[in-house]
Amino acid sequence: xxxxKNVNFYYGSFHxxxxxSMKMETNSAIALIGPSGCGKSTFLRLFNRMNDxxxxxxxxxxxxxxxxxxxxKSTQVDVLRKNVGxxxxxxxxxxKSIFENVAYGLKVNGIKNRTFIAEKVEESLTAAALxxxxxxxxxxxxxxxxxxxxxxxxxxxxxAVSPSILLMDEPASALDPIxxxxxxxxxxxxxxxxxxxxxxxxxxxxxRVSDKTGFxxxxxxxxxxxxxxxxxxxxxxETQNYITGRFG
Amino acid sequence: MIxxxxxxxxxxxxxxxxxxxxxxxxxxxxxxxxxYNGIGVISWEFIFSAPTDGMTGGGIFPAIVGTFYLIxxxxxxxxxxxxMSAIYTVEYAKNNWLTxxxxxxxxxxxxxxxxxxxxxxxxxxxxxLGFGDSILAGSLTLGLLILPVVIRTTEEALKAVPKTYxxxxxxxxxxxxxxxxxxxxxxxxxxxxxxxxxxxxxxSGETAPILFTVAAYFLPQLPHSIFDQxxxxxxxxxxxxxxxxxxEAARPMAYGTALVLIVIVLLMNTLAGIIKKRFEKNK
Numbered sequence: 001x002x003x004x005k006n007v008n009f010y011y012g013s014f015h016x017x018x019x020x021s022m023k024m025e026t027n028s029a030i031a032l033i034g035p036s037g038c039g040k041s042t043f044l045r046l047f048n049r050m051n052d053x054x055x056x057x058x059x060x061x062x063x064x065x066x067x068x069x070x071x072x073k074s075t076q077v078d079v080l081r082k083n084v085g086x087x088x089x090x091x092x093x094x095x096k097s098i099f100e101n102v103a104y105g106l107k108v109n110g111i112k113n114r115t116f117i118a119e120k121v122e123e124s125l126t127a128a129a130l131x132x133x134x135x136x137x138x139x140x141x142x143x144x145x146x147x148x149x150x151x152x153x154x155x156x157x158x159x160a161v162s163p164s165i166l167l168m169d170e171p172a173s174a175l176d177p178i179x180x181x182x183x184x185x186x187x188x189x190x191x192x193x194x195x196x197x198x199x200x201x202x203x204x205x206x207x208r209v210s211d212k213t214g215f216x217x218x219x220x221x222x223x224x225x226x227x228x229x230x231x232x233x234x235x236x237x238e239t240q241n242y243i244t245g246r247f248g
Numbered sequence: 249m250i251x252x253x254x255x256x257x258x259x260x261x262x263x264x265x266x267x268x269x270x271x272x273x274x275x276x277x278x279x280x281x282x283x284y285n286g287i288g289v290i291s292w293e294f295i296f297s298a299p300t301d302g303m304t305g306g307g308i309f310p311a312i313v314g315t316f317y318l319i320x321x322x323x324x325x326x327x328x329x330x331x332m333s334a335i336y337t338v339e340y341a342k343n344n345w346l347t348x349x350x351x352x353x354x355x356x357x358x359x360x361x362x363x364x365x366x367x368x369x370x371x372x373x374x375x376x377l378g379f380g381d382s383i384l385a386g387s388l389t390l391g392l393l394i395l396p397v398v399i400r401t402t403e404e405a406l407k408a409v410p411k412t413y414x415x416x417x418x419x420x421x422x423x424x425x426x427x428x429x430x431x432x433x434x435x436x437x438x439x440x441x442x443x444x445x446x447x448x449x450x451x452s453g454e455t456a457p458i459l460f461t462v463a464a465y466f467l468p469q470l471p472h473s474i475f476d477q478x479x480x481x482x483x484x485x486x487x488x489x490x491x492x493x494x495x496e497a498a499r500p501m502a503y504g505t506a507l508v509l510i511v512i513v514l515l516m517n518t519l520a521g522i523i524k525k526r527f528e529k530n531k
Contacts, residue, residue, distance in 0.1 A: 048419060078421040086419040092412035095435050105420035108430065154416070161420060 001026050002047060002165065002195060007061035009042060011054065016042050018219040019061075024212070026164075029191040031206035031227065032199045034216035035242070040199045043216065044167050047197070048084040049077055065165070082109055085158030089170040091150035093142035093157070098125075098134050101142045101153055105161040120160050128156035129186050148179025155186065166190065168198040172205065184209050203243055207231050215239045282510065286503035294504055298468045304497040308505050310467050314383075314478030315452050315512065317471065318462065321387025322394060322451050323444065329391075330398030331440065337399075338406040339428055351403075358396035363456040365393045370460035384474040386462025393457050394447040401443030405436035434527075441524040448516045452509060455482040481509040 002024040009017035017039045024030045032040040045051045046063050049070065063070050070080055082105070093101050102121040111117060121138075125131040130152040134145070142153055151171060158166060168187075172180040187196055187209045200206050206213050207227060214224040215238070223230065223239045234240050293307055300306035341347040369389025379385040409432050417427040455463075463483035471478045488502035489495070 050415070050419060078423060081419055081421040088412060088415065088419075090412060092410070092416045094413055094416065094431050104417070104422075104430070108417070108420060108422035108426045157416075157420065 001064075001066055002197070003062075003064040004043075004046070005062040005064065007043075007046065007059070007063060009039070009046065009051070009060075010056075010058040011042075012056040016219050017046075020219075020221045021061075022214060022221060022224050024195060024197060026195050027191060027193065028211040029187055029196040029198065029209050031210035031213045032197065032216060033201075033203060033206050033213060033242075034222075036201075038216040039219040040214075040216045041169055044169055044197060044199050045086075047165070048081050048086050048167055050086065052077070078109070082161045083163050084165045084167060085161065085163035087151070087154050087158055087166065087168045087171045090174045091147055091154050093145075093150050093153050096142060097139045098142050098145070098153060099138040102156050102160050105157060109161060121156075124156040124160040125153075127159050127190070128152045129182065129189075130156055146179070148175050148182060151175060151179065151183060152186065155183075155190075159190075163194065165195045165197070168196065170199055170201060173201060180205070203231075215242065217242070279510070282503060282506050285500065286505075286507035289500045289504035290507065294501075295508065299466060299501075304494055304501065308479075308481070308484060308501070308508060310470055311479040311481045311484040311505070312508065312512070313470050314462075314464075314480040315482075315509070317383050317474075317478055318386055318390055318458065318480055319448055319451050319516070321383055321474070322390035323447060325388055325391035326394045326398050326447065327444070330395050330443075331402050333395075334399050334402035334406060335428060335433075338403050339424070339432070354396050354399050358400065361456075362393060362454050363459075365389055366457040366460050368392070369457060374461055380475065381460075381462055381464070381477045382475045383462055383471055383478050386458045386478070386480075387474075389457045389461045390451045390454065393454065394450050397446050397450065398443050401446065402436070402440050405439030405443070406432060408439060409435045438524045438528045441520050441527070445517050445520045448520070449513050452513050452516070453482055455486050458483055481505055481512070485509065 004020055004022050007017055007020045008015070020043065032044060034040050042051065046059070047065070047070070051057050051059075059071060065080075065084070068075070094104060096104070099121055102124050103117050106117050106120060122131060122135075125134060130149060133149060134140075134153075137144070142150060145153060151174075155166075155171075172183045175183065184205060187198065190196060191209075191211075196209075198206075198209065210227045212225065213227045213230045215222045215230070215234075215236075217238055223234060223236045225235070230239065231243060234243065291307075295307055295312065296309050297307040298310050299308065337347055337350060341350075366389065369385060369392070373379045373385035373388050374381060377385075379388075413431050413435060414427055417431045418424075422430070458480055462478055462480065464477040464479050465487055467477060467479050485502055485505045488498045488505060
């Protein structure tokens with residue numbers, strides 16, 4: 001369970017997230033939608049503390065994962081990030097082989113056992129629905145893969161360290177429709193085992209992949225409810241306007 | 249209207265092309281001149297024996313070896329130091345006045361005349377630290393000379409590594425030093441090699457910094473340790489051209505030395521280029 005309690009976030013004097021509280025159930029997919037600059041990506045990055053390095057950033061309120069405040073002093077950031085994987089907007093494989101890309105997270109977390117790493121690489125690539133396409137060229141550069149394959153490689157890379165949560169920041173926005181469909185299928189399968197929080201610009205995508213949807217605007221969480229309800233009968237007028245394209 | 253635009257473009261390109269060929273022509277002329285005058289003395293004996301007969305006979309082997317030692321010594325000193333400095337300023341240091349000051353000073357260091365490095369090296373390494381005229385003192389002096397180049401090119405190489413690599417690595421639980429060691433440096437490596445190439449050219453060609461710190465006028469035997477003096481190609485060339493016993497007779501030897509120096513630099517550059525290619529392939 002992921003929980004935000006009265007979260008406020010500031011970039012310097014800019015109030016990026018305004019008093020947001022929401023609960024995200026384990027083993028489900030939650031979509032965050034909203035216009036550009038509404039704070040949904042910032043909100044997503046709070047949960048693996050990727051905003052920590054930004055100068056002038058300030059957080060108020062609590063971010064909890066399974067009841068633990070991830071911003072408490074006792075939280076080890078590297079352990080947190082192992083548990084909360086992230087997939088970025090543009091596929092960003094490392095300039096290494098396919099195998100090394102997936103093994104990377106294991107290696108930086110101190111795992112040296114080669115058999116274990118090899119097993120885990122296969123397992124992760126299989127889980128990311130990429131194994132069959134790459135099993136004969138594991139030592140080839142990751143850059144030889146297509147954009148969609150690269151993004152699935154990045155998902156495999158995140159899965160390799162056995163997280164329980166996957167944060168996805170517009171994971172399909174740089175991909176063609178066929179690759180996008182594959183990523184969406186993958187999310188459907190993965191949400192049985194992982195909690196997936198996905199930021200997306202694409203409303204159909206949110207409708208297709210998620211169980212619950214949160215609508216952000218100007219840093220506020222306007223509405224957060226079951227995806228079906230959100231798209232069929234939203235409560236707020238702003239939501240209605242946005243999902244029907246009458247926004248602004 | 250369109251016609252004049254086209255003509256203007258053609259004139260511009262013709263001028264550019266002409267200038268380009270002029271530069272190339274000058275380069276080829278110099279190279280051809282040296283090859284033409286120097287090729288006559290090139291032989292196994294010239295490359296593998298010491299000078300004889302008051303520099304008018306024999307070869308330049310000690311100078312070749314000396315130059316190799318200086319290339320290796322100075323890069324061994326300057327590269328680790330320069331790369332670490334660049335990592336600090338790019339990856340760790342905050343972008344404040346101090347970092348800016350360091351960057352400005354690094355650039356200034358690059359524009360100091362090499363003779364000043366020679367004098368500084370003599371004062372510090374030869375006299376104060378007591379290394380004497382030695383390969384060690386010469387390498388350190390040359391190392392200081394190329395340090396700004398190394399820092400500069402490494403900084404640029406590190407900055408050219410996409411931020412998304414760093415984010416991807418951080419998101420997998422890697423800390424900063426792991427990210428730098430495992431992702432950033434390997435990705436930056438081909439461009440760092442460019443710095444190595446520039447430095448090798450610089451080190452093998454500089455005369456002023458080695459004048460007071462290492463270079464020997466004439467040493468028939470090879471150096472035994474890093475505390476020995478050594479001959480070096482650029483200084484040997486200078487000696488042959490200005491202060492031999494019979495300058496006219498030594499003239500062909502001078503051209504031969506210049507040719508060997510150029511070939512060594514070309515070979516080292518090619519080698520570095522191959523290494524660079526190999527690493528780029530892995531991308």
